[in-house]
Amino acid sequence: MKVLHVTECYAGGVSRAMNTLAAIYEGEHHLLWAGEDSPPGAFVSSQRLPDGLLERVRSVRRAVATIQPDLVHAHSSWAGVYTRLLPIGVPVAYEPHCFVFDDPKRPTYLRAAYWAAESALSVNTNVTIALTPHEAKLAKRLRPLNRVRELPNVATVDLSLARSAGGGTGSERYTVSMVGRVARQKDPEYFAEVALAAKRAGASWRFVWIGDGNDAASRIVLANAGVEITGWLDGAELVETLQRSDMYLHSASYEGFPLSVLDAAALSIPIIVRDVACFEGFDLMKASTPEDATRRIRTVATSLEVRRDLTEKSRALTARMSVEAQRAGLDAIYREAIA
Incomplete structure (x- = not known):
């Protein structure tokens, strides 16, 4: 099968997820992209998207005419626009990697506008790929006749690197980490508030x-709270830095399903996630307010029994969202889309 992947946010978790799909699914993968990372050899060809909305729509159409893929896989919201604004003559599988209208901090009128846009574009969608039951429910509400299929994300780190149950880093200071872009969705202000509450x-x-x-404003908020910002790290550096963490705290206010949580789980790092809709149905320790998160971190830091329990939760999550499950799910979705 020949697949053209399209994204305008080829960086962080999105790029790592795309690289994993191209690596595990047998076929010919091509990439049309914009972003901060560099594509690996898993893609037969890669071409940068030009600037401008209309130019990017035209670029998708040119790539389809040149590559003649069996399927276009659009990753994230803007790629969904470029590939679905007009019919492109081949099936489109759309993976939003979380819907922008699900952002609780955006004004109601903006959320309504994003909803309307997604609903209109869904007419040109063969299948929507959801990462969680919550995301699947949102996709079905957009258009009840939509074909929506769930696909598990998978960890991008070597499972053999996992620490022993309840084991720590041995460092002098207990270290709490978060992985992601310093941006609205990941809510760095919440993470900063936890750091201040801990102090x-x-x-x-x-x-x-x-x-x-x-x-820049969020970076200043983090710095003023005493949070260290590492900058972007490559795969090996990311793993090494995560391994030096005693606790992983995911602060995002809305998500698809974050790879960083899966990577922390694969390394058997105790995890606390913010109690948001994407984690419904997943057996994870959840926190609401920054003060609640601080109390839970203290509980984990002082109790070997709790750390061992969280290790078991991590192992169950890793088994549920495995490479085998993703490969089988992706094959079924692609075949359904082109059928």
């Missing part, structure tokens, strides 16, 4: 944001 509670923990971004 008020007398904890001397170290807080690390693994990633970077152009949101």
Whole structure:
């Protein structure tokens, strides 16, 4: 099968997820992209998207005419626009990697506008790929006749690197990490509030944001709270930095299903996630307010029994969202889309 992948956010979790799909699924993978990462050899060809909405729509049409794929796989919202604004003559599988209208911090009128746009574009969608039951429900509400199929994300780290149950890093300061872009969706302000709440509670923990971004205001908020920002790290550096973490705290206000949570789970790092809709149905420790997160971190830090319990939850999550499950799910979705 010949697949053309399209994205305008080839960086961070999206690029890692796309690289995994191209590596595990037998076929001919091509890439049309914009972003900060560099494509690996898993793609037969890769071409940068030009600037401008209309130019990118035309670029997709030219790539389809040249490559003649069996299927176009659009990753994230803007790629969904470029590939579905007009019919392109081949089936389109759309993977939103979370819907923007699900952002609780955006004004109601903006969320309604994004909803309307997604609903209109869904007419030119053969199948929508959802990462969680929550995302699948949102996709079905957009257009009840839509074909929506769930596909598990998978960890991008070597499972053999997992630490022993309840094991720590042995570092002098207890380290709490978050992986992601310094951007609205990942809610760095929430992470900063947890760091400040921990200081008020007398904890001397170290807080690390693994990633970077152009949101200067949020970077200042993190820095003022004493959070270290590592900048973008390559795969090996990312794993090494995660391994030095005693706790992984995911602060995002809305998500598809974050790869960073799966990577932390694969390394058997204790995980706390923010209690948001994407994690419904997943057996993870959840926190609501920053103060709640601080209390839960202290519980994990001081209890070997709790750390061992979280290790078991991580192993169950890794088994549920495995490479084998993703490969089989992707094959079924692609075949359904082109049928």
